Amino acid sequence: MEYKVNCGIWGAMFGVPVIVADNFLKLATGDQIKVLLYLLRCSGKICTSEDISANTGVTVQVAEDAVLFWQQANVITPQGTISQTASNSIMVQPQPPESISTPPALASQQQPAAAKLPDHKITLSGGEIAAIMQDSQDIRDLFKVAETIIGTLKNNQMNSIIWMYDHLGLKKEVIIILLTYCASIEKTNTAYIEKIASAWAENDINTMEAAQDEIQKRNAAKDYILSIMKKxxxxxxxxxxxxxxxxxxxxxxxxxxxxxxxxxxxxxxxxxxxxxxxxxxxxxxxxxxxxxxxxxxxxxxxxxxxxxxxxxxxxxxxxxxxxxxxxxxxxxx
Structure with a gap:
């Protein structure tokens, strides 16, 4: 069946970044897509978390988590700060295409020497993880987004995310895409995620575009296998x-x-x-x-x-x- 959009029945229109259609239609949740569409519709305007909730039907907490997801994925960038009070206000703009892939930054360059993250072979205690979170906004954001993707994080999952970010040097948006992909195929155990993360680091898959290309290859291979099984x-x-x-x-x-x-x-x-x-x-x-x-x-x-x-x-x-x-x-x- 073929579909054709009738643009003539519409009035004013707004744009959606190509990267959303190319990279996130399969990976993002329905609530995350709804929140993004509303934010894009309000581009250049200030809207509160309550506004987002009221106009999308999601809860305030889901709205805030979705905003953080798109910010960490470098799809939108905040213009100003997000208040922690009940009247959270956000003004967002779509991230310019040239800034989607941010320059790599090692955690050792971003954090004080006292908070240097250890090799993955060392299992961090809850206190050590808390100390790292206190010194690293990136880690805090990654944990928060990860919880919206795979649920409440256990100690080994936190260790794994820290290892992917610091030891492997994967960018935040790449880690988010990886976690979202694994959740989409219902394989969120730490060993499986780390196996893919290691392969990506080894093969220099460390941009949003490269990560999405790899996922598309994996999906194509999976579809081919399923077709062979059927035949x-x-x-x-x-x-x-x-x-x-x-x-x-x-x-x-x-x-x-x-x-x-x-x-x-x-x-x-x-x-x-x-x-x-x-x-x-x-x-x-x-x-x-x-x-x-x-x-x-x-x-x-x-x-x-x-x-x-x-x-x-x-x-x-x-x-x-x-x-x-x-x-x-x-x-x-």
Missing amino acids: FEMNRRPTAKQAEFIEQWKNAGFQLELVHYAYEKTIEQINKLSFDYINKILLSWRDSGFMTVQDVKNAENDFKKNKKGNSSKKDIKDADMEGYESIINQFLY
Whole structure:
């Protein structure tokens, strides 16, 4: 189904930063999106937390948490201070595109020597974490935003966030995107988050754009796996070895239809699911220049046509089978 926006029925309009549509439609919560839309609508004007709550239907606390989320994600920037009284007032402007990716700043440059954060191998006590929070506004903000994403933080989660920020040097907005992504796939255990964080740091994924590109790749890989499972009629997740095959097929550019066709031929030949057999068929087709189902079918038809008129019907049938096998699985003989 196709959709078309009828702009003619609208009056005044306001803009939404492209980065929101590109990076946060899947990651941000509905309440966070609602708050952002209202803030953008009030761009240049002062509005209170109560105003946001009344016009979006979220609570005052949710409104304040959402504002902090967008500020830490560098989507909006406050013009002035946010009061801690009941009459909190906020005036925001969309963050200019050129300032979305802020220059990296090491925690050691931002904090006093007495508050230098230790290596991740050292587990901080509650008192040590409290001391670090007192000296670091960034850590306080990260904790507050993290709680809106994954819930009340435990000591090990606080240690993990401190480690990601200081030891790995990941920017605040990158950590927020990482936590939001993990929450979206319901994998918020510390070990999983730290595994991704380590990979991002190692591969220099430390800007909002780079983090979103990585998430899109992960989502595409997940969708490809789910599609393969559906086409192979699998009722369980692929094993590690099977997942390697699927990743190879995706990276090689094999269309899902071609992989499914190879699956069908595998069932016809050996009457069972074999990733190794499917992989050999796909590689054989690729080596023969066949990259679509139609390519394979055309080759099969051409072979049959070339055999007609040169043999008896029985010979043709036998030759066709022999030729067919040579096309799809000559590697086995």
